[in-house]
Amino acid sequence: MPYEICNHVFASLPQMERGVAKVLGGDPKGNNFLYTNGKSVIIRNINNPAIADIYTEHPHQVTVAKYAPSGFYIASGDVSGKIRIWDTTQKEHLLKYEYQPFGGKIKDIAWTEDSKRIACVGEGREKFGAVFLWDTGSSVGEISGHSKVINSVDIKQTRPYRLISGSDDNCGAFFEGPPFKFKFSITDHSRFVNCVRFSPDGNRFCTAGADGQIFLYDGKTGEKICALGGAKAHEGGVYAVSWSPDSSQLISASGDKTVKLWDVGTSTALTTFNMGADVMDQQLGCLWQKDHLLSVSLSGYINYLDKSNPDRPLRTIKGHSKSIQSLTVHKNGGRSYIYSGSHDGHINILSLGGGHTGENNDFSGKGHSNLVTKMAVDDADQLVTCSMDDTVRFTSVTKKEYRWVQTRSIMLILTVYKKKVFTLDSLDYEPEAGAIHPGGSTAAVGGADGKVRLYSVQGNTLKDEGKSVEAKGPVTDMAYSKDGAYLAVTDEKKVVTVFTVADNYSVKNDFYGHHAKVVTLAWSPDNEHFASGGMDMMVYVWTVNDADKRLKIPDAHRLHHVSGLAWIDEHTLVTTSHDASVKQWTLKF
Incomplete structure (x- = not known):
């Protein structure tokens, strides 16, 4: 085990x-x-x-x-x-x-x-x-x-x-x-x-x-x-x-x-x-x-x-004093960096490896003024952050200085791919989560109605071709595997569903184990495992091909549920929580 x-x-x-x-x-x-x-x-x-x-x-x-x-x-x-x-x-x-x-x-x-x-x-x-x-x-x-x-x-x-x-x-x-x-x-x-x-x-x-x-x-x-x-x-x-x-x-x-x-x-x-x-x-x-x-x-x-x-x-x-809401990991110059965003809009940079392990830093200049909901690093080594202050920021991870801001109402579903910002408005459903296929051809949007709608990416627009798949309940988070073979979707009914992309998004496996709403997930770089975190304060690491083979991390943060998950490598998982701390876990399979 x-x-x-x-x-x-x-x-x-x-x-x-x-x-x-x-x-x-x-x-x-x-x-x-x-x-x-x-x-x-x-x-x-x-x-x-x-x-x-x-x-x-x-x-x-x-x-x-x-x-x-x-x-x-x-x-x-x-x-x-x-x-x-x-x-x-x-x-x-x-x-x-x-x-x-x-x-x-x-x-x-x-x-x-x-x-x-x-x-x-x-x-x-x-x-x-x-x-x-x-x-x-x-x-x-x-x-x-x-x-x-x-x-x-x-x-x-x-x-x-x-x-x-x-x-x-x-x-x-x-x-x-x-x-x-x-x-x-x-x-x-x-x-x-x-x-x-x-x-x-x-x-x-x-x-x-x-x-x-x-x-x-x-x-x-x-x-x-x-x-x-x-x-x-x-x-x-x-x-x-x-x-x-x-x-x-x-x-x-x-x-x-x-x-x-x-x-x-x-x-x-x-x-x-x-x-x-x-x-x-x-x-x-x-x-x-x-x-x-x-x-x-x-x-x-x-x-x-x-x-x-x-x-x-x-x-x-430096570090966080308020609850952490979002998380991503990026490798640069042979060293891994953990980027985390908190309730007050603060973004922290935590460096790993070398003599600077555990050293916290921040970006200079004026940053977000409200909760940071999502973040990712793009191909141009920019940290893309989306906040409840109605802005998206593109910040160079090398210059460590807040730069380009794009203002959007975050009441719209917003997702970023290769410097493009796609927005969908006038929707007849309530969007809760979004993900773009690594190949750049499809955007998946999960709704509060339990449906995952699949849009085709055409230039700077997203085209609704009427394709969708069903989750078990209102969608809370979703992510494609790194190789684009799978789409994992978490929902309020305590289930994680994995769809096989090449097989017209057929259900690969349903993963049961959480005792409360599942709120976040992240794929391992090996594309064979993914982690999920729920309101039950549990973190599970799942094996895609075997729904019964799972690793359980109970009380990962004791007082609060896990708010963010990210992988440094296939054996190292990072978790964040509302306790404002970051934890690094070594997993042995």
């Missing part, structure tokens, strides 16, 4: 929201960092971010995740108020404990240095925070003193323990413990307090706010020391701060599109990292991990900052 191995996960970027801080977590050993996107927690290797792992056990959107100081566990919190504590050492990430400290979105989590107590804060209904023992859930104090949502919390990593919090009520709060008791409010900020963090040595802590201010305090007493940068640390709101391992410096991320490196002793900025001029260049998160200084832009891009060249990051991790 054939089997499959998922040998690479190309992870999504953090899910970002304008004006909302993004908390990054750091592995205490300094090897990994983590963040959240949708219902997933993504763990990435800091030296090689292409190495990633995804935790997918939350039933609701995850908002924050933090390593325990021991490094053995991660605590992650979601919008429902659930905290899950799970193992980092096993591939399965077994659940250790689950708690519901309050009902509502969890916005930040902090551990004590012995990994025994956890504080969490957020948008609770009756209360905005809780502190409890990690192994029993028993309360070890009360987080009070705030009248609005608490955005941030941290615990001093040396004894005596102290806890600080920052809230939308423009105040911070200082607690002594355990058990933690409210001591006093910090009222220096004039707007929301977005982030509070203790220095690793526990001697100081800082608060950062939407007023552009960062204040320093004594870690043990809570006494104010100074304001960084005098009157204002940043021109825009400050969303995140992160201390250096030696507690002498810190970085701050701001909506003014800069990150600043501060010397704590002199309270002055040593370096200002200018991250761009676009609104998507606002900085909403940061992390100082060993020698690495990271920041996160509103775009979701993760920047590795360079102290010696503040205007150009050492590297920028």
Whole structure:
């Protein structure tokens, strides 16, 4: 029996929201960092971010995740108020404990240095925070003193323990413990307090706010020391701060599109990292991990900052932060490239092979402004993309710059062949999918009525000669095999039907196995196999000549159905999904 191995996960970027801080977590050993996107927690290797792992056990959107100081566990919190504590050492990430400290979105989590107590804060209904023992859930104090949502919390990593919090009520709060008791409010900020963090040595802590201010305090007493940068640390709101391992410096991320490196002793900025001029260049998160200084832009891009060249990051991790809707693969110069288009119109280029495996890139210039529905590379090495913004784009894959745009209403059926764009309008049926025979003589159009109509290609027009074949239900996707011998059609009745082209489109085989609507398919280069993906989150790899011989990939993306399939070669399949990640599977027959 054939089997499959998922040998690479190309992870999504953090899910970002304008004006909302993004908390990054750091592995205490300094090897990994983590963040959240949708219902997933993504763990990435800091030296090689292409190495990633995804935790997918939350039933609701995850908002924050933090390593325990021991490094053995991660605590992650979601919008429902659930905290899950799970193992980092096993591939399965077994659940250790689950708690519901309050009902509502969890916005930040902090551990004590012995990994025994956890504080969490957020948008609770009756209360905005809780502190409890990690192994029993028993309360070890009360987080009070705030009248609005608490955005941030941290615990001093040396004894005596102290806890600080920052809230939308423009105040911070200082607690002594355990058990933690409210001591006093910090009222220096004039707007929301977005982030509070203790220095690793526990001697100081800082608060950062939407007023552009960062204040320093004594870690043990809570006494104010100074304001960084005098009157204002940043021109825009400050969303995140992160201390250096030696507690002498810190970085701050701001909506003014800069990150600043501060010397704590002199309270002055040593370096200002200018991250761009676009609104998507606002900085909403940061992390100082060993020698690495990271920041996160509103775009979701993760920047590795360079102290010696503040205007150009050492590297920028690109990718998708929204659900992926379309996919194609293209070989160029001996290397394979995966092109994927997402819900927000973003197109990502993922290179495979050589020293650049897993490196993401994008096209320069103004791209699509809405969901990318289909894409393919034509004979002239142009990426042809069709979008819900009513445009088709022809973009050179070598120049990597958005160029020629053709505007069409995508309410029409639209399919592209050798730089020709065919449109069919005034139809008496609802078209759902289209495909052109590799020989260029026939265009097949599948309808919501379950019929596949066959048009002959004549110059720049499609001629209806009254030929059609029947699928088992409303058509969802279709594709010709690479050699043009077969046409495969998927439908809402959970069936894939393969027609033999040379035999006047007679039915070769019907393929049953999916438990829900089949939504996408792709032919292998060997023309003997094809893959299908359904709403049941299953991927099947079928053998054309034997409908019973199939390879099943259950839960290919765990949380969502597969939205795109493409083959790199006859043993390597690529899948994309609404989880914004790309997976590469090695198939052995």
